[in-house]
Amino acid sequence: EDQVTQSPExxxxxxxxxxxxxxxxxxxxxxxxxxxxxxxxxxxxxLFTLYSAGEEKEKERLKATLTKKESFLHITAPKxxxxxxxxxxxxxxxxSGKLIFGxxxxxxxxx
Amino acid sequence: xxxxxxxPKFRILKIGQSMTLQCTQDMxxxxxxxxxxxxxxxxxxIxxxxxxxxxxxxxxxxxxxVSRSTTEDFPLRLELAAPSQTSVYFxxxxxxxxxxxxxxxxxxxxxxxxx
Numbered sequence: 001e002d003q004v005t006q007s008p009e010x011x012x013x014x015x016x017x018x019x020x021x022x023x024x025x026x027x028x029x030x031x032x033x034x035x036x037x038x039x040x041x042x043x044x045x046x047l048f049t050l051y052s053a054g055e056e057k058e059k060e061r062l063k064a065t066l067t068k069k070e071s072f073l074h075i076t077a078p079k080x081x082x083x084x085x086x087x088x089x090x091x092x093x094x095x096s097g098k099l100i101f102g103x104x105x106x107x108x109x110x111x
Numbered sequence: 112x113x114x115x116x117x118x119p120k121f122r123i124l125k126i127g128q129s130m131t132l133q134c135t136q137d138m139x140x141x142x143x144x145x146x147x148x149x150x151x152x153x154x155x156x157i158x159x160x161x162x163x164x165x166x167x168x169x170x171x172x173x174x175x176x177v178s179r180s181t182t183e184d185f186p187l188r189l190e191l192a193a194p195s196q197t198s199v200y201f202x203x204x205x206x207x208x209x210x211x212x213x214x215x216x217x218x219x220x221x222x223x224x225x226x
């Protein structure tokens with residue numbers, strides 16, 4: 001069964017304290033791994049797509065990496081505005097584009 | 112561009128009532144999706160469509176129906192509302208099979224409570 005698991009469920013950081021979020025997956029055929037950011041009361045906002053092991057993507061203080069079994073979202077020197085829920089999703093349908101989502105990691109960055 | 116627009120933003124229903132959640136996109140995307148998100152859970156796929164006139168079930172389709180008569184619109188119908196359908200519903204779209212690695216773009220959701 002295709003499955004995506006994120007850890008930790010919640011993370012509290014002080015401003016400037018770097019850390020990583022984990023997304024582990026078990027799928028029959030990986031078509032792509034996506035990271036989204038979700039603010040309260042809003043829909044998920046796209047951050048990154050990763051396709052193959054060893055691939056890395058960066059955007060401001062965020063860096064996403066991918067291995068054969070998991071992905072990490074590294075947050076360097078976070079700011080309070082980075083507080084949000086981060087969702088990981090795996091595409092399992094090449095033509096349908098169907099996604100399997102993890103349950104998310106809620107990040108709180110305190111000033 | 113407005114992107115993906117969902118209406119209404121909030122709704123309270125009584126058990127047994129029916130309603131339609133509206134979703135429209137102005138990006139000329141072929142693919143559209145409906146998800147539900149329960150507290151502490153990831154998004155679960157309800158139905159999806161690969162183009163006008165074509166729909167298919169996702170992980171949790173029971174109690175819902177969809178139709179796709181135009182590229183822009185993908186309404187979700189609840190026929191007999193049940194408390195288990197209390198959730199936040201998200202609609203998403205993405206370009207077609209020729210760009211199969213493109214991300215999905217989401218609306219801001221409809222918050223539905225069934226009492």
